[in-house]
Amino acid sequence: MELLKIFIWFSCTLSIAQESFKVQGLVLSEGIPLPYANIYAENTKKGAITDDKGKFSISNLEPGTYSIVASFTGYTKKKKTVTITDKDLKIIFHLNESDALNEVIITGTLKPVSRLESPVPVEVYNNTFLKKNPTPNIFEALQNVNGVRPQLNCNICNTGDIHINGLEGPYTLVLIDGMPIVSGLSTVYGLSGIPNSLIEQIEVVKGPASSLYGSEAVGGLINIITKLPENAPRFFADGFATSWGEANLDAGFKSKVGKKATVLVGTNYFKYDQLIDNNNDNFTDLTLQDRISIFQKWDFKRSNKRKFSLAGRYFYEDRWGGELQWNDNFRGGDEVYGESIYTSRFELLGNYQLPTTEKIDFQFSYSDHDQNSVYGNIPYLAQQRIGFGQLIWDKKINNHDLLFGSTLRYNFYNDNTTATLKADEVTIPSIFVQDEISFNKKQSLLLGIRYDYDCRHGNIFTPRIAYRYKPTDEDIIRLNAGTGFRVVNLFTEEHAALTGARDVIIEETLEPEQSYNVNLNYLKKFYLKNSMYFTFDTSAWYTYFTNAIIPDYDTNPNQIIYDNLDGYSTSKGLSLNIDAVFGSGISGSIGATYQDISQTENGVKSKQILTESFSGVWSFSYKNYATNLAFDYTGSLYGPMRLPLLGELDPRREFSPTWSIQNIQVTFDGFNNFEIYGGVKNLLNWTPNKGNPFIIARADDPFDENVEFDNNGNVVATQNNPFALTFDPSYVYGPNQGIRAFFGLGYKLN
Structure with a gap:
């Protein structure tokens, strides 16, 4: 029983x-x-x-x-x-709508504020944006940002800079966590090796920001904000490879150290070692690269929730491009042409809130960049060090939100070229004050001024004013005006400075470049039925430059002539961004920019070289929740731009055609903690050699052994050189990389 x-x-x-x-x-x-x-x-x-x-x-x-x-x-x-x-x-x-416009931004006013409440228009791009078109570095990822274009300056070594609204790289300031450690020489290298999984968001300000950030923030700035350790996954890994042979791996983890510290560690490794020459000029179409980057960020808990964070990064890269038969044995010689660059840099940055009753932060950073490179048989050895310290006092009094700042910046640069007669070493102290006045919920006014003292140029003042008017919850109008400045740096990585011994001629005492800017921004939100909403963000801008400093390599081929422009230059244009969220997992965005950048000297107006008159970007996404599949289609479009010809006989196109890069990606995330993705980049298989007889001038004679010159140093047309050209790889406006497939796998443990 x-x-x-x-x-x-x-x-x-x-x-x-x-x-x-x-x-x-x-x-x-x-x-x-x-x-x-x-x-x-x-x-x-x-x-x-x-x-x-x-x-x-x-x-x-x-x-x-x-x-x-x-x-x-x-x-x-x-x-x-x-x-x-x-x-x-x-x-x-x-469920509540997650409006990206309510994201917290820092860059516009140097303090956390809702994007909707900021008097300065700031564009925000988060990690989801980066994943729609995975790239091995931030430099390439920025091609999908409206009005921002990564510009390659060399067909062989693939170095470049970042254009904002058509203005060249020296006018763009790049920050990491608000610190100016990516500058000048290091723009391309400083934007490589940051694991995308560690990026919280990218903030873009278009137009002068010198009143807060000083020199170099003349055309705009890009602030790459990394995650706080507490917000990062416990472990992550993401790797992808392309049919061209590129391989990229990101990996990292976070861990508690004791009771009061959390550390975030991330690494990036990128490898490309395939010799590809699809345009048949005996030169590599894409620079071969081998790089590693190690990133670490600490966050410490303190009493009264005071901040203390410390981050560091080390970056090393070996890259080369050139004739297909080149190897390390030919480095620096004149038998086989190659451009080989060894880069080693480290960065340190931190933020410490002082133990005072007032909210006072001390921010600091230091970067050391060492570059050992050769261009054929011409060595280019350069060092750049940037030290930065800043005290910020944030104080609210009634309806006044005040910010006081004191900054000390140390710049050191030296290289072995004739463009640098001696090491450029300067310490620049600065102070700034900002007052944001809130009249009511609809109106606010921001007033700011900065004072810098540069021993080379004396006193420099940069004021600005910003007005925000919000007539309804769906409409925002912003009007910004201000000035910017940029001090001259007589160093360059341009090939023109490395083609031979040139005398450096400074015709006058060089004054800082000055800019005067006005920007009008209007943002409109539409909420429709069936869970759909649209955001329209449009801007119009005008910038006037005086004292522009442009190195002249053309007047005399034996000289580099520096002087202030005898005239003025202008940048003006319109931009529009539309973001939309539809039902059924569909979303999209589209942006367009029209711009006119020119300079006028002695009454003669000329268009800026390598600057498109219009551009566009787009992104469309669809998520099918039943199958756990997501589809992303991204692209960019660029209008014609004037290209750097070598003379009247040069048979290459004077203007580029309208060209487009388009990509598609499919992602499956039906596995726990895993996702698989793959797709095709450059669907149209566009490359700049189409429609041109060649891209690299005199690729068969890279050391100009068979080029004849007259008594004035000008190239003479001969039977072997009918177009009177010298070897020149700077005729470049887009990547030589054609269509390619990619496949990746990601893992994240939260």
């Missing part, structure tokens, strides 16, 4: 254990049912999609505790923990 009771009890227990239940519910947004929302039980393969009435049902759940998650594109994700014992459950989710 006892055995029978035990058998019956065991059978009932087994029956209950095998019984399954379901979770039913409803997803609402502002009381309205939200169709096609994604519902799933975390860490399981159980999930559902809401129907037209916002209802869902997840079946076959065994007894236990589950985290049920509701998500929908454009809405903040919600999670509820439920425990299933012996019956079905019903739950209701209320």
